[in-house]
Amino acid sequence: MEIAGAPNLADYFPVLRPLDPHGLLRRSKFYKKLLAIFEKHISERLHVRSTSSSYASSEDLTDLLLNIGKDQNSSISLNDMHDLFLVGTDTTSNTLEWAMAELIHNLEKMLKARAEIKKVIGNDERAFEESDISRVPYLRAIIKETLRLHPPVTFLVPHKAITDVEIKGYMVPKDAQIMCNMWAMGQDPNVWSDPQRFKPERFLEVEIDFKGRDFEFIPFGAGRRMCPGLPLADIMLHLMLGSLIHKFDWKIEGGSFSDPNESIRRVSLSLNGGNRQTEVNSARIHFKLSI
Numbered sequence: 001m002e003i004a005g006a007p008n009l010a011d012y013f014p015v016l017r018p019l020d021p022h023g024l025l026r027r028s029k030f031y032k033k034l035l036a037i038f039e040k041h042i043s044e045r046l047h048v049r050s051t052s053s054s055y056a057s058s059e060d061l062t063d064l065l066l067n068i069g070k071d072q073n074s075s076i077s078l079n080d081m082h083d084l085f086l087v088g089t090d091t092t093s094n095t096l097e098w099a100m101a102e103l104i105h106n107l108e109k110m111l112k113a114r115a116e117i118k119k120v121i122g123n124d125e126r127a128f129e130e131s132d133i134s135r136v137p138y139l140r141a142i143i144k145e146t147l148r149l150h151p152p153v154t155f156l157v158p159h160k161a162i163t164d165v166e167i168k169g170y171m172v173p174k175d176a177q178i179m180c181n182m183w184a185m186g187q188d189p190n191v192w193s194d195p196q197r198f199k200p201e202r203f204l205e206v207e208i209d210f211k212g213r214d215f216e217f218i219p220f221g222a223g224r225r226m227c228p229g230l231p232l233a234d235i236m237l238h239l240m241l242g243s244l245i246h247k248f249d250w251k252i253e254g255g256s257f258s259d260p261n262e263s264i265r266r267v268s269l270s271l272n273g274g275n276r277q278t279e280v281n282s283a284r285i286h287f288k289l290s291i
């Protein structure tokens, strides 16, 4: 994600591409390692499916895609599966990490979200479920505010103008490469009041969503090539964040911190009454989960 989102002169002057001016191509060698991990996962699953007669499809994403791929009319290939895993993991986990970093910095907002979830679930022991998502507007506002401040695909994917087109007095010539700066759009004071503050409440007051119809807020893109993973990401983000807020107490280890933008945070999450601890290091925060 860091490399994909890094500014690159070669995006503006494609003639520089072979020179790799920022060393991004050299640094992206880890993609090969990542692809090897996905390849191993898929081939292991294919092996189990073909050798075990009693294998009952778990109907996780891998099974679902392999089932679709078996269909003669399907156009999903193994390469497509790699792409889906690649683009679907970091974007979602990055957004979750930012949401947690912002909430730990604004604990009162996390407690407000928890109170909202508790109200929906009541005193049940059950987990936070997909069907609860529509009933937690504040949690939904937190996810939107996180995507506004920290869009994981900062410049969207480069597009190309198919004809000359004039937009608000600016001429965009045919074949020009178009990049949309999502981060700058999220910081525009003409659109967002107090744009640098993490304020989920702003989304309770206006009907703005990231589904590609409100052009001031398109972290998943818009139009025919917008992110096809949006429905999955939408559910996963709410389920993961909602569950962590619902089931864990969040604490800052070793005192307070002032700025959510520093790279490593020490955050301790503990499940009520638990004593087994798991440490999770992420780019943004250092979690200690007690279960």
Ligand code: HEM
Pocket (backbone or CB within 6 Å): 083, 084, 085, 087, 088, 089, 091, 092, 095, 151, 152, 153, 156, 157, 158, 219, 220, 221, 222, 224, 225, 226, 227, 228, 229, 230, 232, 233
């Ligand atoms: C927070 C999560 C995510 C964000 C913010 C995000 C954002 C984006 C954006 C901005 C694009 C380019 C759209 C454009 O330029 O018009 C894109 C493309 C894409 N995304 Fe996502 N994405 C997320 C999660 C996922 C997931 C979970 C999957 C699949 C499992 C996925 C699969 C794809 C694919 C396959 C494309 C390429 C589509 C094409 O080229 O037509 N994304 N995504």
